[in-house]
Amino acid sequence: MSAASRISIVVVSGSLERLQMAAMMASVGAVSGNEVTVFLSMNALRHFMRSGGEAPPAEGPFGRLLLEKKAPGFKQLFHSAAELGDARIHPCSMAADVLGVGPDDLEPWLGEPLGLTKFLSDAQGGQVWSF
Amino acid sequence: MAERIVIDARGSFCPGPLMELIARLKFGAVGEEFEVLSTDKGSASDIPEWVRKVGHELLGTREEAGVWHIALRKTK
Numbered sequence: 001m002s003a004a005s006r007i008s009i010v011v012v013s014g015s016l017e018r019l020q021m022a023a024m025m026a027s028v029g030a031v032s033g034n035e036v037t038v039f040l041s042m043n044a045l046r047h048f049m050r051s052g053g054e055a056p057p058a059e060g061p062f063g064r065l066l067l068e069k070k071a072p073g074f075k076q077l078f079h080s081a082a083e084l085g086d087a088r089i090h091p092c093s094m095a096a097d098v099l100g101v102g103p104d105d106l107e108p109w110l111g112e113p114l115g116l117t118k119f120l121s122d123a124q125g126g127q128v129w130s131f
Numbered sequence: 132m133a134e135r136i137v138i139d140a141r142g143s144f145c146p147g148p149l150m151e152l153i154a155r156l157k158f159g160a161v162g163e164e165f166e167v168l169s170t171d172k173g174s175a176s177d178i179p180e181w182v183r184k185v186g187h188e189l190l191g192t193r194e195e196a197g198v199w200h201i202a203l204r205k206t207k
Contacts, residue, residue, distance in 0.1 A: 028146050028177075031153050032184055071144040081148045082156060 005124025006035045008119070013047065013131055014043030016056040016063040016074070020131040023077035030085025035126075038078065039119045040110075041092030045080075045099060048075070048107050075107070082109045090114035135164040140174070141198060148174040149181055156187075158207050164190065167201045175199035 001080055011022045024103070030036040044051045047056050056074075058064045072080075081087035091106055093113035103112065138155055140148035148169040155165060167178060175192060179202045182189045190202035 007134045024146055027150060028181075031150070032181060035153070069144055070147075072147040072150065077146070077150070084150065084153050 001020060002029075004033050006087070006123070007037070008123035008126055008128045009036065009038045010119075010128065010130040011038060011040050011044040013125075014047060014056050015059040017059050017067060018131040019044060019047060019056055019074040020063075020066060020071070022129070023033055023074040025111070025129055025131075026087050026089070027077040027081040027085065030081040030087035032085075036081060036084075036085065036087035037119070037122055038087060038089040038112060039092055040090065041095040045091055045095040045101075045106075049101070049105055050107055051105070079107070079109050090119070092116070092119075112113035135166050135202065138165060138167045141168050141170045143163060143169070144171050145173040145177060147171070148177050152178060156205055161205055161207060164202065164204050166203075167199075169199045169201065170197060172199070175201065 011019065025036050037050045046053060074075055077086050078089055082089055088111050090111045091107055091113045093115045096102065135157065136155065138151050140151045148167055148171055152165065152167050159165065169175060179189050179192055182203050187206050188204040190204055192199060192201045
């Protein structure tokens with residue numbers, strides 16, 4: 001296997017297409033031997049509530065097609081990234097504070113809330129993708 | 132010789148077939164053979180690429196009536 005590289009993924013959008021693409025990158029990246037860290041913030045975080053909550057809206061026709069087809073869901077893919085590829089998926093501590101949510105409110109496979117300083121420090125020298 | 136383990140991922144889209152394969156590989160023994168059935172054309176090229184990248188043995192890829200059969204052996 002080639003040497004592992006570090007991939008950091010920032011997800012701020014709450015749209016279905018962006019969440020799906022971020023989840024695809026995280027899952028395939030993680031199971032291919034990369035160290036993947038995902039940082040969920042802004043409009044993205046509310047779609048990771050344990051209670052389910054509302055489904056993310058589609059930005060355009062492709063998002064609507066995704067819903068019709070048998071594509072794996074974005075949460076399933078993020079979960080697989082963590083379970084099969086040891087990806088670390090963290091809520092942004094600021095977003096968690098603003099939403100008034102804690103680890104008990106969020107999906108159990110998410111890590112502890114992470115601050116930007118730590119995220120940026122971990123991301124240094126690696127690939128950074130934002131959605 | 133042990134029977135090849137078939138993973139029927141027909142109808143799923145990228146990266147569903149790959150993730151289904153990896154979930155099964157995790158609990159497989161070294162030397163076991165797997166065959167993924169996929170109707171997703173992207174997965175037909177992506178899965179062999181993944182197999183080579185992580186170091187398993189690709190046994191072959193063929194297409195039959197719109198279904199790709201990707202066979203591999205777990206090596207580690």
